[in-house]
Amino acid sequence: MGASQKDFESAVNQVKLLKKDPGNEVKLKLYALYKQATEGPCNTPKPGLFDLINKAKWDAWNALGDLPKETARQNYVDLVSGLRSSSDSSSQVKPEADKKQAGYETLVITSEDHITKIMLNRPAKKNALNTQMYQEIMLALEAASKDDSTITVFTGSGDYYSSGNDLTNFTDIPPGGVEEKAKNGAILLRDFVDCFIDFPKPLVAVVNGPAVGISVTVLGLFDLVYASDRATFHTPFSHLGQTPEGCSSYTFPKIMGLAKAVEMLIFGKKLTAGEAYAQGLVTEVFPDSTFEKEVWTRLKAYSKLPRNAMRISKQIIRNHEKEKLHAINAEESSILQERWLSDECVNAVMNFLSQKAKL
Numbered sequence: 001m002g003a004s005q006k007d008f009e010s011a012v013n014q015v016k017l018l019k020k021d022p023g024n025e026v027k028l029k030l031y032a033l034y035k036q037a038t039e040g041p042c043n044t045p046k047p048g049l050f051d052l053i054n055k056a057k058w059d060a061w062n063a064l065g066d067l068p069k070e071t072a073r074q075n076y077v078d079l080v081s082g083l084r085s086s087s088d089s090s091s092q093v094k095p096e097a098d099k100k101q102a103g104y105e106t107l108v109i110t111s112e113d114h115i116t117k118i119m120l121n122r123p124a125k126k127n128a129l130n131t132q133m134y135q136e137i138m139l140a141l142e143a144a145s146k147d148d149s150t151i152t153v154f155t156g157s158g159d160y161y162s163s164g165n166d167l168t169n170f171t172d173i174p175p176g177g178v179e180e181k182a183k184n185g186a187i188l189l190r191d192f193v194d195c196f197i198d199f200p201k202p203l204v205a206v207v208n209g210p211a212v213g214i215s216v217t218v219l220g221l222f223d224l225v226y227a228s229d230r231a232t233f234h235t236p237f238s239h240l241g242q243t244p245e246g247c248s249s250y251t252f253p254k255i256m257g258l259a260k261a262v263e264m265l266i267f268g269k270k271l272t273a274g275e276a277y278a279q280g281l282v283t284e285v286f287p288d289s290t291f292e293k294e295v296w297t298r299l300k301a302y303s304k305l306p307r308n309a310m311r312i313s314k315q316i317i318r319n320h321e322k323e324k325l326h327a328i329n330a331e332e333s334s335i336l337q338e339r340w341l342s343d344e345c346v347n348a349v350m351n352f353l354s355q356k357a358k359l
């Protein structure tokens with residue numbers, strides 16, 4: 001006799017209680033069997049090219065063809081029963097370490113000793129910048145520019161400083177299509193980088209681990225960059241079919257010379273912290289074991305310096321270039337708007353997303 005509706009419902013509930021993630025392949029099977037058991041053969045339209053996850057789900061369901069509902073129900077119950085026995089023997093605990101200040105979901109912001117610290121806080125995603133994080137950083141910079149702190153510090157939570165732009169930003173296509181997505185992305189990028197160009201107080205990066213993409217390029221707009229010797233600096237733009245942003249097409253050649261900037265920005269050479277220091281992108285490198293202690297001792301001392309003198313000195317140093325930086329930012333953003341629509345970029349992003357797809 002096949003599984004009853006009650007057995008099936010119970011299996012559906014048991015899936016929610018599994019202690020161990022069964023992995024994408026099994027989740028696809030479960031999804032497909034569930035849909036077949038409850039709705040019958042797949043007859044919904046195939047999702048679009050960019051909609052990777054729903055497309056994978058659709059493929060799995062569609063592959064079941066005309067499998068009868070009863071058989072699908074039985075197969076589902078059998079699959080869940082197998083998963084339960086293997087899941088009971090091992091449990092996976094997801095770390096839940098985020099203590100977030102009210103108002104921000106992707107950042108932890110603290111103010112102490114006249115220092116406003118903005119911590120990127122998506123450690124499970126290596127602090128990749130999703131659209132919410134871009135927006136929250138802009139708000140945080142606006143608030144920090146007006147608060148009573150003397151310096152503002154960026155750092156990352158967990159083992160990464162940041163893995164750069166969240167590549168899932170390229171999914172979730174609006175009704176206006178990919179062109180609208182790219183246009184909005186370029187506006188967001190431009191506004192985001194403008195906030196760094198205009199930030200009036202000394203801006204410090206405490207680079208606690210590897211940094212990728214836009215988290216590296218904007219370092220050219222910071223006033224101090226302290227790095228752990230575990231940090232690396234990587235701008236794999238060509239690999240992603242993309243081009244430099246964050247004003248790096250201007251700041252990097254200026255900071256490190258054309259030859260070294262080209263190695264990073266065109267050929268995607270990943271620098272160690274020592275190399276980044278030698279090339280002038282990093283102010284100082286510290287051993288990882290004493291990084292936090294040394295850096296924060298230093299910053300606390302700096303934060304006691306007179307606020308107005310620091311702010312005015314920054315203005316004198318940076319103001320000549322502001323107009324130019326805004327123009328460069330606008331140009332880089334508009335070039336990227338085109339790039340995001342290119343086959344080179346679409347294929348590279350899809351490659352990453354399909355390897356990492358979670359269902």
Ligand SMILES: CCCCCCCCCC/C=C\CC(=O)SCCNC(=O)CCNC(=O)[C@H](O)C(C)(C)COP(=O)(O)OP(=O)(O)OC[C@H]1O[C@@H](n2cnc3c(N)ncnc32)[C@H](O)[C@@H]1OP(=O)(O)O
Pocket residue numbers: 124125126128129163164165166167168169170181182184185186188189212213214215236237240242245340352356358
């Ligand atoms: C058209 C609209 C655009 C809108 C955006 C506007 C503004 C954008 C402007 C900037 C444009 C580009 C600049 C860039 O920053 S380019 C650089 C982009 N970053 C990358 O290419 C890095 C991709 N990630 C990796 O290569 C690897 O994850 C890693 C960082 C080397 C770490 O490898 P790992 O093996 O140690 O860890 P891994 O298992 O891969 O990662 C853990 C989980 O984190 C997720 N994740 C990591 N990085 C990203 C990322 N950049 N985007 C999305 N998700 C990321 C990864 O998927 C894992 O997740 P899960 O555990 O599988 O769920």
